[in-house]
Amino acid sequence: MSENKTENKNMPFLSIKDLKVEYMSDGQAVHAVNGVSLTLERGKTLGLVGETGAGKTTIAKSILRILPDIGCHIRQGEICLDGDNVLTLPEHDMRKIRGNKVSMIFQDPMTALNPVQRVGEQIAEVVQLHSDGKTDSEARAKEMLEIVGIPAERYYEYPHQFSGGMKQRVVIAIALACNPDLLLADEPTTALDVTIQAQVMDLIGELQKKYNTAMLLITHDMGVVAQVCDDVAVIYAGNIVEYGTKEQIFDHPSHPYTVGLFGAIPDMNEDEIWLHPIDGLPPDPTDLPQGCAFSPRCKYAGEECQKGPIAIYETADGHHCRCCRVDEIRKQEG
Amino acid sequence: MTPVIEVQNLKKYFQTPRGLLHAVDDVTFTIEAGKTLGVVGESGCGKSTLGRTIIHLHESTAGKIFLEGQDVTKVSGKALKKAREKMQIIFQDPYSSLDPRKSIDSTIREPLAVSGRFSKPEIEDRTKQLMELVGIDERLQKAYPHELDGGRRQRVGIARALALDPKFVVCDEPVSALDVSIQAQVLNLLKKLQMDHGLTYMFVTHDMSVVRHISDDICVMYLGQVVEKCSAKELFKAPMHPYTKALLSAIPSVDIHHPTKREILKGELTSPINPQPGCRFAARCPYAGEACHQAQKQEEVSKGHFVTCCRVHEVN
Amino acid sequence: MMAGIAEKAAVKPHKKQTEFARVMKQLRKNKVAMAGLIVMAAECLLALLSPWIIPYDYTAMDMANCLKGPTAAHLFGCDDMGRDIFSRVLYGGRFSISIGIIAVSISTVFGIMIGSVAGYFGGQVDNVIMRLLDIIQAIPGMLLMIVISAVLGPGFINTVIALSVGSIPGMARMLRAQMMKERDNEYIEAAQSINCGRVRIIVNHLIPNCISPLIVQATMGVAQTITMAAGLSFIGLGVQPPTPEWGAMLSGSRQFMRQAPHLVIFPGLAIAVTVLALNLLGDGLRDALDPKLKN
Numbered sequence: 001m002s003e004n005k006t007e008n009k010n011m012p013f014l015s016i017k018d019l020k021v022e023y024m025s026d027g028q029a030v031h032a033v034n035g036v037s038l039t040l041e042r043g044k045t046l047g048l049v050g051e052t053g054a055g056k057t058t059i060a061k062s063i064l065r066i067l068p069d070i071g072c073h074i075r076q077g078e079i080c081l082d083g084d085n086v087l088t089l090p091e092h093d094m095r096k097i098r099g100n101k102v103s104m105i106f107q108d109p110m111t112a113l114n115p116v117q118r119v120g121e122q123i124a125e126v127v128q129l130h131s132d133g134k135t136d137s138e139a140r141a142k143e144m145l146e147i148v149g150i151p152a153e154r155y156y157e158y159p160h161q162f163s164g165g166m167k168q169r170v171v172i173a174i175a176l177a178c179n180p181d182l183l184l185a186d187e188p189t190t191a192l193d194v195t196i197q198a199q200v201m202d203l204i205g206e207l208q209k210k211y212n213t214a215m216l217l218i219t220h221d222m223g224v225v226a227q228v229c230d231d232v233a234v235i236y237a238g239n240i241v242e243y244g245t246k247e248q249i250f251d252h253p254s255h256p257y258t259v260g261l262f263g264a265i266p267d268m269n270e271d272e273i274w275l276h277p278i279d280g281l282p283p284d285p286t287d288l289p290q291g292c293a294f295s296p297r298c299k300y301a302g303e304e305c306q307k308g309p310i311a312i313y314e315t316a317d318g319h320h321c322r323c324c325r326v327d328e329i330r331k332q333e334g
Numbered sequence: 335m336t337p338v339i340e341v342q343n344l345k346k347y348f349q350t351p352r353g354l355l356h357a358v359d360d361v362t363f364t365i366e367a368g369k370t371l372g373v374v375g376e377s378g379c380g381k382s383t384l385g386r387t388i389i390h391l392h393e394s395t396a397g398k399i400f401l402e403g404q405d406v407t408k409v410s411g412k413a414l415k416k417a418r419e420k421m422q423i424i425f426q427d428p429y430s431s432l433d434p435r436k437s438i439d440s441t442i443r444e445p446l447a448v449s450g451r452f453s454k455p456e457i458e459d460r461t462k463q464l465m466e467l468v469g470i471d472e473r474l475q476k477a478y479p480h481e482l483d484g485g486r487r488q489r490v491g492i493a494r495a496l497a498l499d500p501k502f503v504v505c506d507e508p509v510s511a512l513d514v515s516i517q518a519q520v521l522n523l524l525k526k527l528q529m530d531h532g533l534t535y536m537f538v539t540h541d542m543s544v545v546r547h548i549s550d551d552i553c554v555m556y557l558g559q560v561v562e563k564c565s566a567k568e569l570f571k572a573p574m575h576p577y578t579k580a581l582l583s584a585i586p587s588v589d590i591h592h593p594t595k596r597e598i599l600k601g602e603l604t605s606p607i608n609p610q611p612g613c614r615f616a617a618r619c620p621y622a623g624e625a626c627h628q629a630q631k632q633e634e635v636s637k638g639h640f641v642t643c644c645r646v647h648e649v650n
Numbered sequence: 651m652m653a654g655i656a657e658k659a660a661v662k663p664h665k666k667q668t669e670f671a672r673v674m675k676q677l678r679k680n681k682v683a684m685a686g687l688i689v690m691a692a693e694c695l696l697a698l699l700s701p702w703i704i705p706y707d708y709t710a711m712d713m714a715n716c717l718k719g720p721t722a723a724h725l726f727g728c729d730d731m732g733r734d735i736f737s738r739v740l741y742g743g744r745f746s747i748s749i750g751i752i753a754v755s756i757s758t759v760f761g762i763m764i765g766s767v768a769g770y771f772g773g774q775v776d777n778v779i780m781r782l783l784d785i786i787q788a789i790p791g792m793l794l795m796i797v798i799s800a801v802l803g804p805g806f807i808n809t810v811i812a813l814s815v816g817s818i819p820g821m822a823r824m825l826r827a828q829m830m831k832e833r834d835n836e837y838i839e840a841a842q843s844i845n846c847g848r849v850r851i852i853v854n855h856l857i858p859n860c861i862s863p864l865i866v867q868a869t870m871g872v873a874q875t876i877t878m879a880a881g882l883s884f885i886g887l888g889v890q891p892p893t894p895e896w897g898a899m900l901s902g903s904r905q906f907m908r909q910a911p912h913l914v915i916f917p918g919l920a921i922a923v924t925v926l927a928l929n930l931l932g933d934g935l936r937d938a939l940d941p942k943l944k945n
Contacts, residue, residue, distance in 0.1 A: 051513040052484075149635045163602055164377070193376035193540060195599050198584040202598065220514060223586030227593065264518040265588060266547035268570070273525065275547065277518030281483060347903050390838055423843050431836040435669060435858045447846035478669075494840065 002088040011083065012039035013214055014063070014182055019077030021058050021067070021238075028286040032058040034238035034293075035076075035309075041230075042181065043212040047229035047246075049219060049261070053282055055238040057107075060184040061214075065094050082181065100130040103175040104184040104206075105153055108191055109167035113159040120145065120155030123174050130178050138220075144173040148203060165196035169203065176207055183215045184210070189224065192322070200227060222265060226250060234258045237283050237293035244313075244319035254321040254328065256298045298331050336403040338502050338534040339388065344397035344413050346380075346387045353608040359558040360397070365502075365551075368528065370535040372549030372566065374542065374581070376455040376554050378603055379555040381538045382426075385504035388536070389421040390414060402501065418447060422495040426489035426507035432479040438490045439465070439475035445497040464493040469522060485516035496527065504587070505537045509544060521548060523540040542585050546570055551638075554578050557614040560632075564639035574641045574650055613643070621649050676938035683934020689927035697743035704737035708894050717910040727912040729903065731892075735913065739920050742894035745806065747877045747924065749895070750872040753813040758868050760814075761821025762861075766852050768822065769829025769860075775827070783819040791816045793877060799887040809888040813875050821864060828860035862939040866932050873928035880921055896921050 009290055033055040040046045048056045055270035061067045063079055063086060079086040079119040081102065086094070103126075106112040114122060122216040123141035131137065142152040148169040160309070168188065175183060183203065189197035205228050208215055217229060225232055225246070234242040234257065242255040253259045280297040283289060288295055289307035298305070304324050312320045358380045365371045373381045387394050391407075399407045405415045425431035426460040432441055442464055446457045448607075465472060469487040477486055488508060495503055507526065525548065528534060533626040539545050545552060547567070552561040552569045554577065562575040573579050580597045587594045588611070599618045612627035613619070619626070625644045632642045677683055696703070706712075706724075713731040720727045726735035768779040786794070795812045802808035832838070833856060843853050880897025882888030889895040891902040896917040903913035 029480060051515065086421045126545070164601065194542070195580060195584045196602075198586070203587070220611060221586070222588050228588045228589050246590055250588070261514060262588070264515045266518075266521075266543040268543050268546060268585070268587070271567070274522055275518040277522060278515040281485065282420060282513075282517070337667070365796070388837070418843065418845050423840070425836045425840060427836055431840050433837045433841075433855050433859070436855075444841070444846070448847075448850070450843050469828060491840075579688055 007271075011080070013042045013082060014040040014216070015078075015080040016059070017078040017080070019059065019062060019079065020075040021055070021062055021077075022073050023076055024071040024073075025286070026213055030285045031288055032171050032285060033062070034236070034240055034288070036235070036240050038233050038243065039241065040182070040216060042214050043208075044230045045228055046213040047217045047219060047232045048235060049222065049225055049232060050235035050261040051220055051282060053285060054235045056235055057186055058237075058238075060104060060186055060216060060218060063182075063184060065244065066098070066103055066104075071208075081101065091186075096130070099126045099174075099180075101180055102182045102184065103178070103180040105168075105175045105186065105188045106172050107187040109164055109171055110191070112171050113167055117158075118156055119159060119162065120157075123170070123177055126174050126177050140177060141173075144177050147207070148173045148178075165192055165200060166202055168196075170191060172200070172204060172207070176211065178212070179211050180199055180213060183213050184218070185215055186218045187220070188217075190219070190221070197224075204228070222250075222262065232262070237285065237288060239293060239322065240312075240320075241294065241322045248316070248319040252319070253322050254315060254319070254326050254330065255294075256300055257294045258306050260297075289323045293309050300325050300332075337400075338367045339365045339536070340398075340400040340403075341388060342398040342400075344387065344399065345395045346383055346392055347395045348609060352520075355607045356558045356609055357606065358387060361553075361555075361560050363553055363560070363563060365534050365536060369535055369550045370537050370548055371379075371526070372545035372552040373434050373536060373538045373541060373555060374545050374552060375555035376540055376581075376603070378557060378606060379605070380558040381555050382506055384555070385423065385506050385536055389423055389504055389641055390418060391423070412495055415449075419445075419498045420500050421459065421502045421504070422498070422500040423504040423506060424488075424491050424495045424508045426491050427511055428484045428491060429479070431491050431513070432487055432630060434479055437476045437478055438470070438482070441479075442493045443491060445494060449498060461496065464497055466633050467496070467527070483516075485520060486510050487517045488520055490511060492520075492523065492527070497533075499531075500533070502534045502536070505535055507539050508537075510539065510541060517544070521586055524548070542582060552590070556579070557603065557609065559614060560640075560642065561615065562639075562641050568639055574639070574646050575643050576621050580620075620644055658803045673696060673887050673935075673938045674835065680934040680937065682930050683938075686927040686930030689923065690931060693743055693927070694747060696740055697747055700740045700744060704734075704740050706734040706737045708733065708738045708741040709892060710734070717753050717913075719910070719912050721783065725930060726916040727910070729899075729913050730906055732908075735899075735916050738899060738917050739896070740893035742896050742899060742917070743920065745870075745889060745893060745895040746876050746879060746897070746921070749806070749810055749813065749889070750876040753875045753879075754816040754817065754868050754871045756810070757817035757871070758864060760818045762825050762857060762864070764818065765822035765825030766829055766860075770828035770833060770852050770856065771849070779822075780826075783822055786815070787819045790907075792878070792881070795882060797884070798888060799882055804887060804890045806889055806893075809879060810880060812882070812888070813878055818874070821867065824867060825857075825860055828863060829856055832856055832859050833901060841884075857937055866936040866939065869928055869932035871934055873925040873932070876924055876928075885920070906935060 006070050016036060019033050019036045023030040023032055036059060038046065048059065050056050062074060065086065074087060077087065120141045123144050124137035126141045127135055127137040142155055145152050145155060150166060150169055162170065188204065189200050192200060201224060219225060229246050231245050233240050234255065236257050242249060242258045249258065253262055263276040264278055266275060278297055283293050289306065291308055292310045295301040295305040302325060310322050310324050312322045313326055313327060314320050342362050344358055344361045348355040348357055361384060363371060373384065375381050383392065383419050386392050388399055394407060399404060401420060403418055439461055443457055443461045444461055446452050452460065462472065465475065468488050470486060510522050512520060521544065528535060537545065537548055541614050549566045551564065552566050553560050554575065556577050560577045562573065569578065570582065573582055580599050583594050583597045585594065595622065601618045604614060611629050613630050616622040616626040623645060630642045630644055632640050633646065635641050635646060710733060712728065714732065715724060715728040716732045718724065718728050719729055724734050724736065727741060729735055764779060768776040794816045798812040798815060800810060802811060838851060838855060841855050879888055880900060883895055883897030884901040889898050891898045899917040900914060906913050
């Protein structure tokens with residue numbers, strides 16, 4: 001495995017190729033992820049933006065291979081982490097990666113911690129699992145608590161004695177205790193108040209810079225993306241519909257869905273009576289339309305949009321858009 | 335014109351094993367007909383309790399509530415029933431605010447059935463009308479909540495709240511649990527219903543961009559107290575209270591070329607149980623001083639703009 | 651701009667799915683539970699039709715065949731009075747199964763009433779009710795049943811009462827626990843905001859949402875009750891011979907166990923099969939009613 005690493009110095013740290021994941025629910029196949037490809041360099045942050053059911057969490061869980069065993073299949077694809085295809089590794093090797101090389105911050109801090117175990121012990125646990133018995137896990141846990149801004153004496157307290165924001169900090173401490181190379185953050189601040197969100201995002205940003213951790217940030221909040229991400233991937237119905245740097249996506253959104261998302265956000269500076277929602281509802285993942293999954297809701301949709309799977313068009317310098325009418329749309333909108 | 339809702343010095347305290355919880359402490363405001371008062375604040379500020387106390391889901395501890403000029407603070411029995419028909423609420427969580435064992439037409443029909451004022455055919459008609467009003471397909475009338483998505487469930491909640499033609503509706507974070515594109519649909523719906531039926535809203539939320547869009551006036555709450563109250567435009571143009579400033583600056587901006595300059599608050603919320611006298615924000619306030627620990631007074635800083643801060647002039 | 655209000659996206663044709671239909675669908679996936687259901691259904695059918703299908707009258711005595719083992723004429727053999735055991739087991743199902751179902755129904759109904767009052771009102775009301783239930787539960791179940799049965803005397807109705815009283819506290823507690831969880835839900839607040847009275851809230855909204863664990867408990871409870879009824883009959887209380895209640899049959903056959911084991915085997919098997927079927931069904935129901943185990 002180590003020989004591969006020197007060869008692949010030019011390869012991105014994380015590379016997902018054509019990932020397809022399906023769930024079985026009530027006898028029907030739920031197409032959660034439909035051919036997603038993305039890359040991430042060391043130390044960079046990729047924002048994965050989309051709405052509920054788009055497949056973002058499934059992608060993160062696939063990287064860690066913590067999808068439910070029953071009823072969930074990774075149909076195809078490759079997830080290369082530092083040269084190794086994670087999907088083909090034996091479980092024994094995966095366990096060495098989880099929490100150590102790759103860790104995850106879950107969405108709901110209220111339920112992410114074990115209510116009957118002391119907070120410090122939960123951090124120490126991850127250290128113990130990945131050390132060779134040489135590291136003093138308690139000391140490291142206390143160190144991590146201080147790093148996330150919690151006094152070390154609170155090592156011995158239980159989760160219910162902490163507020164939501166502090167619980168999330170503990171979750172961050174657990175995630176970063178072993179200096180992972182990749183952090184998967186699944187909506188880490190959605191459940192928090194906006195002032196606490198600001199604190200927590202700052203903390204994550206600081207620690208990320210300090211340890212040069214790459215981050216895959218899953219969120220539906222464009223504001224958070226604007227704050228911390230380098231690159232952005234917009235995902236709809238299990239497919240990446242637009243992909244580019246933050247500047248490309250925010251200054252020149254090309255896919256009608258991305259444009260719609262920005263349009264639906266109430267503008268802080270304008271006074272409008274009516275918002276501009278995207279018509280209709282997200283598609284049923286058991287019954288995705290032929291062709292472009294967004295076409296039933298798209299005001300630019302034409303016949304070719306429903307014919308078959310839409311290819312990705314690279315518009316400029318790495319700005320990808322999965323829309324066959326992107327040039328016409330650009331001309332129309334000026 | 336008499337305002338639809340007038341609240342004077344409203345207090346709601348809860349007795350807990352650890353002491354007296356000051357959930358709502360001395361809140362005063364009025365809302366005119368057809369207008370929306372936005373109430374913003376973070377967890378524990380009491381905004382949800384405020385809404386529920388006004389519509390009598392909680393019994394107020396002190397203060398007065400006037401509905402269309404009538405004192406409804408301590409009503410009970412028939413009078414309470416009548417008052418309740420004029421004041422309704424839309425809940426935050428579309429998943430827990432509908433009875434999972436009832437089909438949606440049954441949920442929408444219930445307020446009509448309970449009021450006893452309508453005959454069966456009238457109830458059927460009105461239920462159909464309501465479903466159409468909020469944009470739910472008639473074919474879904476026998477659906478159960480778990481078969482619908484969040485946006486549709488929320489529409490059911492709105493239909494239920496409007497069944498008895500209320501004058502005043504408390505919207506308790508009605509779009510917080512919804513995706514951005516669905517949020518916009520539901521907000522537009524609420525706006526349209528307000529315009530068509532002359533509804534008065536108290537819109538409770540923690541989302542500043544939503545509150546700006548939908549409110550005429552805004553009340554900022556912190557730990558049970560109103561710290562700033564003014565028109566929506568004014569609040570975003572010239573916030574005065576240090577908490578409001580911090581709140582506004584914490585909103586991550588979508589404008590990547592002009593990121594907001596953030597005022598990071600230190601520490602966490604203090605407890606609303608047996609609070610110390612004086613400003614409850616002082617512990618986290620970057621401008622806190624000695625005087626902040628005395629009881630605070632509300633000042634009218636400019637026309638219609640009220641701030642509760644003893645250092646408001648130095649801060650600005 | 652206003653276009654977001656009505657849904658333009660095609661609405662999938664709606665399949666009405668009641669809770670009952672959903673539960674049955676889940677249950678059908680569990681082969682073992684379905685087996686239990688089928689066995690129980692068969693037993694109930696046989697018990698109902700028994701007066702017309704039994705080959706011999708269950709009291710008819712044929713002293714010539716006294717204590718004879720299973721033969722072609724008498725499938726399960728004859729007992730010490732020459733009565734056909736097959737007919738008695740079949741007919742006895744009427745007693746045993748109905749004792750189980752009636753006793754459990756009574757304890758469930760009372761349990762729901764008491765539990766909902768305690769659970770909804772809380773505070774002092776809850777305190778008083780719980781302490782009364784504590785007193786009943788402090789007495790060991792079997793002992794309580796024996797005492798009540800001894801006081802009331804033997805017989806079908808008295809046995810049913812004795813069996814139901816002991817289970818009421820358990821049901822009440824279960825409902826109370828569920829109710830305390832559910833009553834803080836927003837849909838209950840919503841019901842209050844539209845002027846629903848307390849009774850309507852409890853009956854219309856809370857009880858339907860709290861009843862699932864009681865259904866499972868009731869199913870298993872029928873099995874337990876049948877066993878306990880057999881136990882009571884065995885010690886001379888409860889239903890008495892010559893009534894062909896399975897436990898009474900066991901009791902009456904004690905002295906003949908060595909020489910004619912078939913007197914004990916067949917009624918015993920009847921009890922065992924019934925209890926097993928009910929337990930399997932109960933387990934399956936518990937899984938089917940748990941929405942989290944959907945797959």
